[in-house]
Each structure stands twice: as structure tokens, then as C-alpha cells.
Amino acid sequence: MATLTFKLNEHLYLRDPQHTQLGQNIIQKSVEMIDRLGFEHFTFKKLAEEINSTEASIYRYFENKHKLLVYLISWYWHWIEYRIDIATGSLQNSSDKLRACLRLLAQEKKYDEAFEFVNQEALHRIVIAELDKTYLTKGVDDYNKEGLFRGFKSVNRKIASVILEINPSYEHASSLISTILVTGHQQLFFSEHLPSLTAIGTGKERYTKLYEFMENVVFNAIQS
Amino acid sequence: MATLTFKLNEHLYLRDPQHTQLGQNIIQKSVEMIDRLGFEHFTFKKLAEEINSTEASIYRYFENKHKLLVYLISWYWHWIEYRIDIATGSLQNSSDKLRACLRLLAQEKKYDEAFEFVNQEALHRIVIAELDKTYLTKGVDDYNKEGLFRGFKSVNRKIASVILEINPSYEHASSLISTILVTGHQQLFFSEHLPSLTAIGTGKERYTKLYEFMENVVFNAIQS
């Protein structure tokens, strides 16, 4: 199977990590470490030790650790969009398309061999726990000007446009989808840490329940 | 008018800031500073300078700046719950109650003179920008065991129970409400910084539009 890479916004990095061995090590190991340590306890120094490199070398790839996080999560959204395209490409009916999108979002993420050096299960956990930190910062407007949130926005726009195919007069499409994109991850976080805030439970079936919840919210909202 | 205070969980602080002048200064000024600087750029040292005290003194009230944030946001949820009680106390009809809750959540927050030394407008902006940071941390389970999220949970439970009055067989009440509580703030953030992710617009009318969106989502979800 071919190994794929995504063309991510150039402002996310100083040197493209996909092009070199060191860059790939940085990506691979940082996913594992952020997942394990959490973003606040993760540092370039610790990362450097684990990949037998140096802090200074990592700084040649990423301006700072926050941009690395934004990079990883941007990668995630590009991956999601790619999978949405595959899952909906053969579908004619818009409601089917929307259901496919929701299913994909709610789904447990398993290793996708088309993408070496990124552990998608770990990355999914990072998105669950750290997504909001990418934009909840005073630098959000500068980041946005540089286009660093394009991945997220693109997925949002794509699914919102499916909603407008189903109901062209629905007024809250972009709000509804951004809500779903964020809550999809948040509910999984609550499921693990604050279960009284969610109805999806804590067992294996939570992915199915999450899908049912999303379907309930989205289809009823737009078909009124 | 009487000045009210909330009894917040004791694990939120080391010394109760509501009881002393220094404590009140810490609360008042930290709200203003976190709003202005953002949580990451806010430090106890800077705060100490502005209230003419010292870092060490502030550390006698709060273990660290994260717990101060959790304290402030906990205060916010207690305030919201208090206002929900007032707004729904005289209502008989459950749908009216639910609408009153949503209106209150979506509403622009104005200064409430019953609570001195807390600038609610600034605090609302803090909740919009920093809420998720209170629980998106590796320490979430310890915090939760200490009951630090009681305020949030309590509001969630209260509104979820109104939903069950309307439709006792609705299965996703707690998920629906936690989604609304979080998205209510998130959409306002998007409105200001990432407007393509929201349909509520960027003008003064965004609070009304947010309410309409919430009503659309909630009432359609539960009345199916």
C-alpha cells in the first residue's frame, strides 16, 4: 500500500518534518509522549532525549511546542477529511452522506497503515484531550491569519455543505457542525473522566452511543 | 441590596479568599488580569505587583494558578445556578423552564450588583476562553475526586432534569446539556475569532442568534 502524506500549511513548521528522518522521529515520538504525559508536561527537552537528539535540533523544525501541537491536530483534521472523502465519495443521497460523516467522527480510531509514523489511536486521544488548546490562546487571531486552522475549517465546511444539500434553508449549519466536531471529542473525554456529564456511558459501546446521540441532535435539528 | 457569597468547595483554596481583604483583592484583580492577559500569560508574580502584595502571600490562598482558575470558573457556575433558580422558580411549565435556562445561558452577561468584587462581564469572557482548561489536564481525576467540578455538574444535572420532565424517555439528556453548556461559550469564542465556524455572526445580535440555535438543537432533539 502506498504511503501517503498531507500537504500541511507551511506556517505550521520551520522545516517540513515529513521530509527527513529526524522530522519523522519528532512527529512519531511527540504523538506518543503528548498522549502519555499530557501537553503541559511534554517538553522539547524530554522529546530530544527520547529520540537521541537535542532541543536545538527540534527547534529547527518547530517554533515552539504549541505549534507542534497545532501541527499534529491539523494533521488529524486532514486525515479525517481524507477519510470523509473516501466514505462519502460513492454515496448519492445527502442524508446517507451525513450519516457516513457522523459515523466516521464518532468511530473508534484504529491504526491506518496508509500513514506510517503516526499512531492514529494515540493522536485521537490527543485530539480528545488537547484540541481546544490549539485555539484557546491569545495568539488565535495571528494563527488564524496564517491559516493554521484550515484543516478544522475545511472539515466543518464540508459537512455543513452536506446539511445544506438536505435542507437549504437551515440557518445554523456551521454552528451545528462545529458543535458536533467539538462535542464528539468532549463526550469521549467526559465518558472517561466526568461520566455524569455524558449519557454515552463508559463501556465499549460508547462509540455507538455517541453516534446515536449525534444523529439524534443533527437530524432533528435540520429537519424541522 | 444584600451582598451574597457562594460556599465553594474547600479544596479549591487553601484559605478562603472571600473572608479577607487580600483574598478579595486576589479574586477581583485576577479576573481582570486573566481576562486581559489570558491564562498562560497571567502569573502570581504579576498579580502580586498589581495588588501591592507578594507572590508568597498569594500562594497562601491558592495552591497554584490553575486552582485559582478552577475557583473562578466554579464561582461562575454557582452564579449561573443561582440565576437559573431565580429565573425558573416561578415557572410551572417545563418547556418554559427549559427556555428560561437556555435564554440565561445564551444571554450577554451584565454586571450583577449582588456580587461585589467580581466583574461578571470579564468572568464570562474568561469562561469563554478558558473553561476547557479547567478539566483538560492530567490532574482531572484527582480534581474530580475532590469535587472541584461540582458547580458545573450541578448546573448540568439541573437542566437535564428539566428535559426529563418534558420527555422522560429521552436518553441523551446529560450529553445534550453538557454539549449546550460548552458550545454556548465556544460559539461566542468562534464568533469573535473563527467566524467561519459559527452561524451566529459577529454583531450584537449574536446572543439572540445563539439562543435560537440552542433552542433549535435542544427542543428538536428531545421532542422526537
Place this chain on the structure above:
DNA sequence: CGATTATTGATAGTAATACTATTATATTTG
């Protein structure tokens, strides 16, 4: 009212973080 106790201020210090700078050593490329 004076003595005890609690609270705050002043000051100092530490380990870790988030970088930047410099130079030497590999490695690649033309």
C-alpha cells in the same frame, strides 16, 4: 490592655521551562 497568635510583607533561593547562540562535526549535493 498586654500577650499570644495569625497574617502579611520582604527577601532569597531553586529547579524546570522555553527558548537562543555558537561552534564543531557529519552528511548531502552539485
Place this chain on the structure above:
DNA sequence: CAAATATAATAGTATTACTATCAATAATCG
């Protein structure tokens, strides 16, 4: 093979997030 480029090794800085100590002040209590 020479030149350019990437990386490693090392050092250094300002800031952060604390902790510790002790003196000064304010509150309270017998």
C-alpha cells in the same frame, strides 16, 4: 572533491512556578 547544509554538543538567559525564612503588623482573647 568542494561547498553547502543539517545536526550534535554545549552553554547560556530570562522567566516561571514554586518553597523557605524571618521580621513586621494586625487581630483576638484572657
